[in-house]
Amino acid sequence: MNSSYAKVMVLGSPISKSNFKLFNANGRAILPYNSGHYHDRYALYEEEIAYQARSQNPNVVIEEGVIAVLKVYYKSSKRHPDTNNITKSIFDGIEKSGLIINDAQIRRIIIEEFYDKNTPRFELELFGESEFEMEYKIKKRKVPEEKVIYSPPSNKARVSINSSSKKETEASVNSCSICGKKIKGNDYITANKGTSIICKACLGRGF
Known part of the structure; x- marks a missing residue:
C-alpha cells in the first residue's frame, strides 16, 4: 500500500560499498556477490538491509519525494567508514527492498553519527513530502564542548621507486x-x- 512514512533499523556495524569494490584490468569497478571471500560482505549486507526494510514495513511502498533522517551507530569513534559514504550503501538496500521506488526520491537528508559499542546499527526514518516538512537550525552552544580532532588518514606503506x-x-x-x-x-x-x-x-x- 502507498504510505508516507517508514522506519528501518538494521543491527550490525554499518559498512560502505566503496570498501568492497574490486577493479578489473581495465579499471572498471566490480562488486562481487559469490567469490566466497571477504568482498562478498557488502552484497550480503545489502541483502540484509533489503530483508529488514521489507519485514519491518510489510506492504509499504513510498512513491513520492522523501525526507530521510539517518542515525548511524558505530562500535567505536576511532575506526569506522566515512559516514557520507554509508548513505549510498544503505539506500541501495532500501531501494532493493521495494520500500521506495528509486533512491533519487531522497530529496532531503539528515545524517547523525553516534557510537554504541554493544549495539552498532543504523536507524532510518523516511517521511513523504506530501505530509511532512523539514525544519532545522544551527545555534551556538552556551557551553562549548570538547573538540573532536580528526587526523589525516595514514598513508599505506609504499616502496619509493621511479x-x-x-x-x-x-x-x-x-x-x-x-x-x-x-x-x-x-x-x-x-x-x-x-x-x-x-x-x-x-x-x-x-x-
Missing part, C-alpha cells in the same frame, strides 16, 4: 589479498582504493 619500474616493483613486494601468493609482473588488479591486490588467477576463479 615511474618506469613502479608497477613491477610494487607487485614483486606484495601478495594476493585472497590466496596469499606473491605476485610478479602485472598479473594483478587493485581493490579497496588501491590498498589490496588480487591476482588474476583468483579473479578468474571468483568471478
